[in-house]
Amino acid sequence: MAPAARYAAPVHAPANALTLTGVNASYEDNHVLHDITLAIPQGSIVAILGANGAGKSSTLRAISGQIRNTTGSIMLDGQELAGKAACQVAAAGIAHCPEGRQVFGPMSVRENIELGAFTRNDHDGIAADLERMFTLFPRLRERSGQLAGTLSGGEQQMLAIARALMLRPRVLLLDEPSMGLAPNIVNDVFAIIAGLKEDGLTIVLVEQFARRALAIADSGYVLARGAVVMSGSSAELGSDAGLVASYLS
Numbered sequence: 618m619a620p621a622a623r624y625a626a627p628v629h630a631p632a633n634a635l636t637l638t639g640v641n642a643s644y645e646d647n648h649v650l651h652d653i654t655l656a657i658p659q660g661s662i663v664a665i666l667g668a669n670g671a672g673k674s675s676t677l678r679a680i681s682g683q684i685r686n687t688t689g690s691i692m693l694d695g696q697e698l699a700g701k702a703a704c705q706v707a708a709a710g711i712a713h714c715p716e717g718r719q720v721f722g723p724m725s726v727r728e729n730i731e732l733g734a735f736t737r738n739d740h741d742g743i744a745a746d747l748e749r750m751f752t753l754f755p756r757l758r759e760r761s762g763q764l765a766g767t768l769s770g771g772e773q774q775m776l777a778i779a780r781a782l783m784l785r786p787r788v789l790l791l792d793e794p795s796m797g798l799a800p801n802i803v804n805d806v807f808a809i810i811a812g813l814k815e816d817g818l819t820i821v822l823v824e825q826f827a828r829r830a831l832a833i834a835d836s837g838y839v840l841a842r843g844a845v846v847m848s849g850s851s852a853e854l855g856s857d858a859g860l861v862a863s864y865l866s
Contacts, residue, residue: 634659634819635680635711635788640689640699642679649675651844653689657788662810662820664830664837664851672843673823674716677790680821681713682706693787708736710787716796716823718777722766726757729765729776733783743783750779753809771802778809788819795826807833831855 635657642650650672657663665673678684680691682703691698698706707713712733721729730750734743751758754775760768765776774794781789791810795803803826811833814820824830831837831851839847839860847860854860 632659633657634694635821636690636692637676637680638690638692640676640679640687640691642675642684642687644675644684644686649684649843650679650687651842653679653840653843653845655838655845657819657821658835659819660814660817661835662814662822662833664827664834665821665823665840666827666830666837666854667840670842671840673840674792675843676840677713677792677821677823680706681711681790683713704736707784710784711790712781712784712786712788713790714777714781714792714794716792718770718773720765720768720773720776720780722764724765725762726765726768726776727761730757730779730783733780736784742785746783746785750782753782754779769802770797771799771805774798774802774806775809778806782813786818788821789813790821790823792823793825794822795824795829803829828855 633656637653637655640650640653641648653676665676667673675684679687682698682701682705687699689699693709693711696709698709721732730747734746737743756772757775757779760772765773768776794806794810798806807829810820810822822830822834831854834851836850837848837854838845839854847854
């Protein structure tokens with residue numbers, strides 16, 4: 618059983634876009650998530666933090682339907698997602714930008730972005746959103762005909778985010794967006810994430826650099842061995858020296 622959360626939730630919290638209640642998940646016989654309970658307020662950035670192997674990426678995979686061996690409740694704006702296939706979760710409005718970016722290297726930048734709209738059939742809207750992606754990520758416009766596999770790591774991360782946004786998601790799951798990037802490119806990526814929040818998008822952020830994540834997040838959860846061990850506002854978590862030493866260093 619997961620230890621009790623250390624910090625109380627705010628009294629006047631905004632409505633939750635996404636809620637996990639008692640979520641357990643396994644890879645075959647390996648039980649990786651233990652009674653995960655999260656509340657993701659509408660229009661917020663919520664950071665999921667913890668050491669390597671804590672269950673952060675598995676939590677995102679459980680939300681997006683990539684782990685089918687899951688129990689508990691995963692509610693998106695009142696709609697139950699637990700047990701649904703990944704394509705059904707995507708169609709409901711969950712976009713997952715995975716660790717390692719996973720762009721389609723032999724396809725062009727433009728083709729990769731367009732693949733993000735695979736659940737949609739509004740052709741005019743897709744064309745408008747493609748243009749919006751090129752405005753948000755000017756480097757992708759410059760390289761629209763280039764093979765995705767030839768892009769730099771930072772450009773591939775921007776491509777992965779653009780592809781996810783083409784879904785017009787209600788919630789965006791970002792897994793380690795800074796992985797393998799130069800510090801100046803990390804700054805660019807985090808500025809983009811902060812801008813998406815300003816546009817009203819709800820974001821769940823898994824990030825190896827806890828301080829950077831807390832700098833743009835509204836609140837966070839700390840995982841250890843597949844369970845929530847702490848939660849609170851970003852200010853509370855960031856100022857807890859014991860937390861940083863025990864779980865985030």
